[in-house]
Amino acid sequence: MTAQTLTRVDQILEHSSGLEKRRRLYSGLFGAIFVALVISGFIAAEEMNSGGFVQGITSFFDYPADIVMETWEAGPAWFGLLWTYFPALIETINMAAVATIFGTVFAMGLSLAATRDLGVHPVLVPIARRTMDVMRAFPELIIALFLIFMLGTTPVPAIIAIAIHTSGALGKLFSEVNENVDRGPLEGMSAAGAGWFKRVRWAVIPQVLPNYTSYMLLRFEINIRASAILGFVGAGGIGSELRKAISWSNGADIMALFALLFLTIMLIDQFSGYLRRRLVGSSFMLAS
Amino acid sequence: MSTQTAPSMAPGDAARINAGQADVIASHRRGVLWPAGLLAMVCVYLIYAFIAFDVPGLIAKSRLDRGVLLGLDSVAYKVHIEKNLRRDQLEIAVEGERAAVYETPPDWVTIDGADPMTSTVDIDMGSGYRFVIEGSSVTLTGPELYEPLVITSTAEGVEWTGATPDWVLLDPRKVEARPSLFERVQVTSGRILVFRYFWGWEDFWFEFRSPLNGLSAGALWSLAWSDERIEPETSNARFIFDEFWGNPGWQHGDVFKALLETIIMAFLGTVVAAFIGLPLAFLAAANFNPDPVSRFAIRRVFDFVRGVDNLIWSLIFIRAFGLGPLTGVMAIALTDIGTLGKLFSEAIENIDNKQVEGMQSAGAPAVTRYRFGVIPQILPVFISQSLYYLESNTRSATVIGALGAGGIGLKLVETLRTGKDWENTLYIVVLTVIVVVGMDMLSGWLRRRLSN
Numbered sequence A: 001m002t003a004q005t006l007t008r009v010d011q012i013l014e015h016s017s018g019l020e021k022r023r024r025l026y027s028g029l030f031g032a033i034f035v036a037l038v039i040s041g042f043i044a045a046e047e048m049n050s051g052g053f054v055q056g057i058t059s060f061f062d063y064p065a066d067i068v069m070e071t072w073e074a075g076p077a078w079f080g081l082l083w084t085y086f087p088a089l090i091e092t093i094n095m096a097a098v099a100t101i102f103g104t105v106f107a108m109g110l111s112l113a114a115t116r117d118l119g120v121h122p123v124l125v126p127i128a129r130r131t132m133d134v135m136r137a138f139p140e141l142i143i144a145l146f147l148i149f150m151l152g153t154t155p156v157p158a159i160i161a162i163a164i165h166t167s168g169a170l171g172k173l174f175s176e177v178n179e180n181v182d183r184g185p186l187e188g189m190s191a192a193g194a195g196w197f198k199r200v201r202w203a204v205i206p207q208v209l210p211n212y213t214s215y216m217l218l219r220f221e222i223n224i225r226a227s228a229i230l231g232f233v234g235a236g237g238i239g240s241e242l243r244k245a246i247s248w249s250n251g252a253d254i255m256a257l258f259a260l261l262f263l264t265i266m267l268i269d270q271f272s273g274y275l276r277r278r279l280v281g282s283s284f285m286l287a288s
Numbered sequence B: 001m002s003t004q005t006a007p008s009m010a011p012g013d014a015a016r017i018n019a020g021q022a023d024v025i026a027s028h029r030r031g032v033l034w035p036a037g038l039l040a041m042v043c044v045y046l047i048y049a050f051i052a053f054d055v056p057g058l059i060a061k062s063r064l065d066r067g068v069l070l071g072l073d074s075v076a077y078k079v080h081i082e083k084n085l086r087r088d089q090l091e092i093a094v095e096g097e098r099a100a101v102y103e104t105p106p107d108w109v110t111i112d113g114a115d116p117m118t119s120t121v122d123i124d125m126g127s128g129y130r131f132v133i134e135g136s137s138v139t140l141t142g143p144e145l146y147e148p149l150v151i152t153s154t155a156e157g158v159e160w161t162g163a164t165p166d167w168v169l170l171d172p173r174k175v176e177a178r179p180s181l182f183e184r185v186q187v188t189s190g191r192i193l194v195f196r197y198f199w200g201w202e203d204f205w206f207e208f209r210s211p212l213n214g215l216s217a218g219a220l221w222s223l224a225w226s227d228e229r230i231e232p233e234t235s236n237a238r239f240i241f242d243e244f245w246g247n248p249g250w251q252h253g254d255v256f257k258a259l260l261e262t263i264i265m266a267f268l269g270t271v272v273a274a275f276i277g278l279p280l281a282f283l284a285a286a287n288f289n290p291d292p293v294s295r296f297a298i299r300r301v302f303d304f305v306r307g308v309d310n311l312i313w314s315l316i317f318i319r320a321f322g323l324g325p326l327t328g329v330m331a332i333a334l335t336d337i338g339t340l341g342k343l344f345s346e347a348i349e350n351i352d353n354k355q356v357e358g359m360q361s362a363g364a365p366a367v368t369r370y371r372f373g374v375i376p377q378i379l380p381v382f383i384s385q386s387l388y389y390l391e392s393n394t395r396s397a398t399v400i401g402a403l404g405a406g407g408i409g410l411k412l413v414e415t416l417r418t419g420k421d422w423e424n425t426l427y428i429v430v431l432t433v434i435v436v437v438g439m440d441m442l443s444g445w446l447r448r449r450l451s452n
Helices: A003-048 A053-059 A062-074 A077-084 A086-113 A124-137 A140-151 A155-179 A183-191 A196-235 A238-247 A251-280 B013-052 B055-061 B064-075 B217-225 B236-245 B252-284 B292-321 B325-349 B354-361 B366-405 B408-418 B422-451
Strands: B076-084 B089-094 B109-111 B121-124 B130-134 B137-141 B149-153 B158-161 B174-180 B183-188 B191-199
Touching (some): A003 B252, A062 A251, A062 B292, A086 A124, A086 A238, A086 B013, A124 A155, A140 A196, A140 B064, A183 A196, A196 A251, A196 B292, A238 A251, A251 B292, B064 B422, B076 B121, B130 B191, B137 B191, B149 B174, B149 B183, B252 B292, B252 B408, B252 B422, B292 B325, B366 B408
Antiparallel strands (some): B137 B149, B174 B183, B183 B191
């Protein structure tokens, strides 16, 4: 080894240790900013809150304890309440299901238009993508409240609101699936002279359907929660009942509704998890 | 040179081909029948839902016209011209508010005398219609009126003469005429009220009475730099900002604060969830926690907090911690400890164990093994999922806020409840959508940068 190569090695070592130092400095700085943000956020949140953290934590269990006590006092009659509220639960599930069906249909159309190289006009691609962005960004609550004003307090405004949000959210996921299809079958179909409809039907749909279904099931689960929440603002279903029970402080009723909602969400979670694992092999989750 | 020989067929081949063909046809038929059956089922279900939700009844009862008026109200404002015969008073005001009364009439209103009660008030409605108020009656002239419509307010009610097109609602107690969405007159006993609509958000930057109202951006800019102070105590730039920030009609300062609350809720909720969820995820992962009982317990805890949903958690937390962002933070954090914990534990179970084993054989202690053997492998999942949930929590924070936790959601519901200030509602909606889309883009950008 000559002296020259040794200095080269030294130079490289020095350079890399410099880089390492800078990297540490950056991650240290980033960490410090992050911690400062978190602490100042907590201080701000504590100040803006009407009740404090410390006094809150001591009384935290009071309310759940009240609910449990009232449920206990209700005795076996409590199980009758479950039956009483069952129709409301069915209504909530129906709201979610109808919204998911319509949302999926629209999402399929939008995602086809939002995917390049699937034979749609290239002008449509950015239009469809921006449409989906806007549909996704509008909180369901706002659309629902607006529609309730026009259509009255029925479940339909909530269904429309959820369907709009679902179209945007699913459309984005679907178009990501579309981007990743294997192009072989498509080329084969066009080589054999198939038209656009046949290409999509026989070369694209079979590839994307398992993923579509699994995303749809996941969305159905999210939509049940969403329709329960929208019930709270007057869209009917279990949310409306919950609002009544909470404002009248009927502990046993609140518990019955919580139990129904929790059991439903858990059952559907398990069922759709099982179906999804069968369809795509691995389990995955995505937020709304 | 190529020789082509016809493929010879063995005796059984033809039968095999036929059988194969039948198979293909059968599978094709199944491929067609399956979706058709499913589609039929979905259709039947939708018909059931159509009846269960009473859609025909809903359509009959729906008030789509309210939607049009509401849409108009959120992008336009109206100037009221009210003549009160009982109180002997004529008032021109933006949205009829006491704080926004015109001292000299705008140029589309001409009053031909000193006393507005006795003189003629001639209102040019801007689209060919003219509404002239004289004494206790108003005369409408315009393209769709072959003769003037005169509506008179009397002590007992309302009387009218002249043309009455179908956009006039005639009732002895109240007559309302609305030739188009932008012009309207209402006459009741003792009162004549004319509305003229204008596009835009009125007094968005500065309050009606503010000295800055109506100034152009250039004028404001030069004012901010000039030495002549409007208010002796404060600098002009500061004054301009205060006037804008404290504008009572729009409450920019309050809205901004509420928006900040919502962002704080989403950010802190996600951070807390991620940092509590990570250690718990190790306890829920089979390759790090050999004890099946505690593993099962942790996993069920994850399921429980996730299943209850942040809406319900927020209802419980509001009772304990009162209204405010802290409540929202805890509701979001608790739910997401479940979701992120579950996701992280799945990522931990899928790591490549060779790196940990290598470090172990080199004699590294447990902390070092975790730090350099495990963390780098799950970091991408940790960061990308946390960012994803930050984005979705911004939306959830709006909803939780609307149900009582505060922030922009509560502000939105407040404006909706009054049902009058739809332009404020639209303003808040636009801001919310900007924040949600901004968060979406930020997290998407960060995730792309980190995955490279």
